[in-house]
Amino acid sequence: MCSRDCCSGPGGSNRGNTCTDKKGGKAGSLNGEKIIPTPQSLLYPYEVIEEIADFIVKGSGMRPKIGIICGSGLGSLADIIQDPKIFEYEKIPNFPVSTVEGHAGRLVVGTLEGATVMAMQGRFHFYEGYPLAKCSMPVRVMKLCGVEYLFATNAAGGINPRFAVGDIMLMHDHVNMLGFAGNSPLQGPNDPRFGPRFPALVNSYNKDLINKAIEIGKAMGIESNIHVGVYSCLGGPNYETIAELKALRMMGVDAVGMSTVHEVITARHCDMKVFAFSLITNKCATEYSDKKDDEANHEEVMAVAKTRQKACCELVARLIREIHLASA
Numbered sequence: 001m002c003s004r005d006c007c008s009g010p011g012g013s014n015r016g017n018t019c020t021d022k023k024g025g026k027a028g029s030l031n032g033e034k035i036i037p038t039p040q041s042l043l044y045p046y047e048v049i050e051e052i053a054d055f056i057v058k059g060s061g062m063r064p065k066i067g068i069i070c071g072s073g074l075g076s077l078a079d080i081i082q083d084p085k086i087f088e089y090e091k092i093p094n095f096p097v098s099t100v101e102g103h104a105g106r107l108v109v110g111t112l113e114g115a116t117v118m119a120m121q122g123r124f125h126f127y128e129g130y131p132l133a134k135c136s137m138p139v140r141v142m143k144l145c146g147v148e149y150l151f152a153t154n155a156a157g158g159i160n161p162r163f164a165v166g167d168i169m170l171m172h173d174h175v176n177m178l179g180f181a182g183n184s185p186l187q188g189p190n191d192p193r194f195g196p197r198f199p200a201l202v203n204s205y206n207k208d209l210i211n212k213a214i215e216i217g218k219a220m221g222i223e224s225n226i227h228v229g230v231y232s233c234l235g236g237p238n239y240e241t242i243a244e245l246k247a248l249r250m251m252g253v254d255a256v257g258m259s260t261v262h263e264v265i266t267a268r269h270c271d272m273k274v275f276a277f278s279l280i281t282n283k284c285a286t287e288y289s290d291k292k293d294d295e296a297n298h299e300e301v302m303a304v305a306k307t308r309q310k311a312c313c314e315l316v317a318r319l320i321r322e323i324h325l326a327s328a
C-alpha cells in the first residue's frame with residue numbers, strides 16, 4: 001500500500017493520485033496492490049470531517065463562528081487570538097501536515113474581539129502534492145465546527161500596475177485557473193449535506209464585508225493602500241512567466257497567487273460567508289527585462305508580509321469586532 005500523503009486519505013487507503021513508489025516506478029499496481037482512482041470528493045467523507053470537527057470542538061470547548069486562514073508570513077493573525085487552544089496539525093486525526101516555510105502547521109481556537117474564532121496557522125497548497133479536496137478540507141471542518149464566516153488571506157504578486165508592495169487587495173472575485181484546467185475540490189460524487197451539486201459562485205465575496213473593510217481602512221488611515229480586485233490562483237510552486245502575467249492581466253486579474261480559490265469554492269459550496277484579501281508582497285513584471293528585481297522569491301514574500309502583519313491583524317480584528325457586535 002502506498003503511504004505517501006499525497007495519495008493516501010484518512011484511514012491510510014490509497015486515494016488514487018498519480019504516484020511513484022520509492023523506486024520511482026509508476027503506481028498502478030504498488031506492492032501487488034491495485035490502485036483505483038478515487039474522486040476528490042471521496043477523499044474526506046462527511047463522517048471523517050465530522051470526527052475531526054468533534055475532536056476540535058470537544059478539545060477546545062468552543063464552537064467557533066469565524067474561521068481564518070493565514071497566508072504566507074501572516075501567521076500572526078492567529079497570534080492575536082485570546083485564550084488560545086492550540087492543536088498541532090500532526091496531532092489532529094486525519095489532518096495533513098504543513099510543508100511550506102511561513103506556514104507553522106497549527107490550528108488555533110479562541111476568542112478575538114469577543115467572537116469565537118478558529119485560525120489555520122498554515123494552509124495546504126496544491127503544489128505540496130495535496131489534491132485540491134485535501135487542500136480545502138479544513139474549510140469543511142470549520143463548517144461542521146459551527147463556522148459561518150471564512151476569512152481567507154494570502155500573499156500575492158501584484159499585476160495591476162497601480163498596486164504597490166505592501167498594499168492590501170480585498171478580493172471581490174477570482175479567476176480559477178486550476179478550474180480552467182479541469183480541477184476542482186468538488187470533483188466526484190456530491191454529498192448534499194455539504195451543499196448542492198452545481199453551486200453558483202457569483203457574489204462569492206460578501207459585499208457588506210468588503211464595504212466594512214474599506215471603511216475600516218479609512219479609519220486606520222491606510223485607504224490609499226487598500227484596493228478591491230480580482231485574484232487568480234495558479235498551481236505553483238514556480239512563479240509565473242512574463243507571458244502568463246500578461247495573459248492574466250488581459251483577463252482582468254489584479255493579483256496572482258497559489259491558494260485561496262479552492263478554499264473559497266468549498267466555503268461557498270457549504271454556504272459560508274466569505275471575506276478574503278491578498279497582501280501584495282511583490283510587483284509582477286509584465287514586460288521583458290533583464291532586471292533581477294523582476295524575479296519573485298519566497299524570502300521577499302515572507303519579509304514583506306512581516307512588515308505588514310500589524311496592519312493586516314488590525315484590519316481583521318476590527319472587522320471581526322463589527323461582525324460580533326452586529327450579531328450580539
Ligand SMILES: O=P(O)(O)O[C@@H]1C[C@H](O)[C@@H](CO)O1
Pocket residue numbers: 070071072100123125153154155156236257258259260297298301
Ligand atoms: O499561502 P499563500 O497563498 O499566502 O502563499 C503564497 C503562495 C505560495 O505558497 C507562496 C509563494 O511565495 O506564497
